[in-house]
């Protein structure tokens with residue numbers, strides 16, 4: 001019998017590699033499991049189930065993608081649309097602090113059933129998905145893809161295909177855990193070409209192509225239910241899927257539900273207002289109450 005971690009709340013990303021032969025290791029992957037983060041974030045919001053499902057998927061995807069960058073800074077996933085969800089947002093700092101929210105229309109049909117996967121294009125309509133890497137003084141990079149596929153998984157795959165020209169396979173899953181919380185996970189495979197002396201990407205060999213296609217075929221056997229199954233540990237899932245490709249895991253990167261709001265930040269934001277505007281916003285005690293859209297904490301600022 002194989003030991004598995006049962007019911008443990010997992011929050012973070014397990015990076016892994018597959019040996020593609022010789023000294024080259026061009027195949028990398030990430031498995032994000034963010035049950036605890038998605039559950040606590042979504043518990044603070046009263047989103048309809050179908051909207052919460054999309055938000056949980058976005059949290060898993062942001063966690064997964066943020067971990068592919070070795071930088072100090074913030075990775076942001078933001079989608080904008082013109083339907084019942086106008087904004088979908090999740091960001092992750094290099095220290096593993098995760099925030100998320102969705103702007104959901106008041107007349108959102110709360111009876112709408114889950115999409116499995118979440119029905120991105122139906123919920124957001126025409127719009128775009130943007131990934132931003134903000135490294136402060138070291139620069140900012142943004143990539144954008146229009147929402148022209150039915151779900152977040154497919155839109156993100158199109159982004160990597162069109163913008164990054166990186167062979168990428170992705171699987172996202174989110175599902176209520178039946179106890180008021182959420183399961184949410186993302187699995188990604190990518191192959192990175194070696195660069196030659198001229199810094200140009202080298203073509204893959206036939207053997208490397210074979211290994212890539214085998215890896216994708218093995219990944220395609222993973223169901224969404226397996227991906228989020230809390231009784232299958234991340235290590236066990238990867239072993240089951242990719243054992244024949246000598247999968248090796250790297251240290252697990254922990255992440256947590258953590259907002260970055262503070263009274264100081266709110267005060268700095270209010271500094272941009274005219275005194276008359278502040279007086280308008282203040283209560284009888286000359287205090288302005290600002291509610292954080294991420295963590296719902298209320299900040300009371302004296303003017």
Ligand SMILES: [Zn+2]
Nearest residue numbers: 259261292295
């Ligand atoms: Zn906050």
